[in-house]
Amino acid sequence: MANDTRPLLIVDDDGHYREVLARSLTRRGFQVCAVGTALAALVACREQDPEYIVLDLNLAGESGLNLIAPLLAISPGTRILVLTGYASIPTVVSAMKLGAAHYLAKPADTTDILRALADDGSEAAQLPVDQRMxxxxxxxxxxxxxxxxxxxxxxxxxxxxxxxxxxxxxxxxxxxxxxx
Structure with a gap:
């Protein structure tokens, strides 16, 4: 997956984190578009038709879960990875039911994100015991x-x-x- 040139959309309201992650994934060969709002995410998804979306759960106080269905309606084949600093079982279940391919708790590094994007979901991912909140x-x-x-x-x-x-x-x- 390191030589990927597929389009990837990052949706995160934390500008610094968004920029750092975008630079890191660009260096890994992705065509990255990074936005900070739900509206910008919908517009970018229509324009870019991303293969992957990295979506923050909390977008300026609003739930990123509300974006999963509209993003998948625009681009049905997209694999969505939900990132959050506030991991909980109910939000994991909700994200997966809405169509997210994977869910990671922050802080997640680029390697974790790439692994999650590549995961086909054949095995249920378990958060290591020492990283559970x-x-x-x-x-x-x-x-x-x-x-x-x-x-x-x-x-x-x-x-x-x-x-x-x-x-x-x-x-x-x-x-x-x-x-x-």
Whole structure:
């Protein structure tokens, strides 16, 4: 797959990550188009007819899952790889039911992405035990994301999480949970 010249579309709202991944995959021989919004993804998919799409699950607060069906309607043979920093079993199941070919938790390097794109799905991929996210880590990541979305405002974040402000402050005062 290293000598591939097939078109690949990257859809990720994180500009830095998108650019780094695009450069890396271009060096691996792909014709890369990288966009940051759902609308741009649909336009690029119509213009490029990509063989592969690397799709971020969280696009500026909106679910990338909502893009899977429209992208596949435009380009039915496309293999979609969903990337996310907030991996969970329900989203994996949803992504696969909607037609995604694979699902990876961030941080995923280029080798992981290439392996996932090449995987024909004949074997169920298992995340190595040491890379699985614990419930505590998932909670921590989710709280930090909501806090960032509310500009660091504790009261607004607590309301969004339907959590008492003091409980949120207590959780934030603790160190990030370990991987065990």
């Amino acid at each position: 614990t419930v505590q880590n998932m909670e921590w990541e989710y709280i930090r994301r909501i806090l960032t979305e509310h500009g660091g405002n504790i009261a607004a974040t607590a309301r969004a999480l339907k959590m008492h402000r003091r409980t949120l402050q207590r959780k934030l005062s603790k160190r990030r949970p370990t991987a065990s």
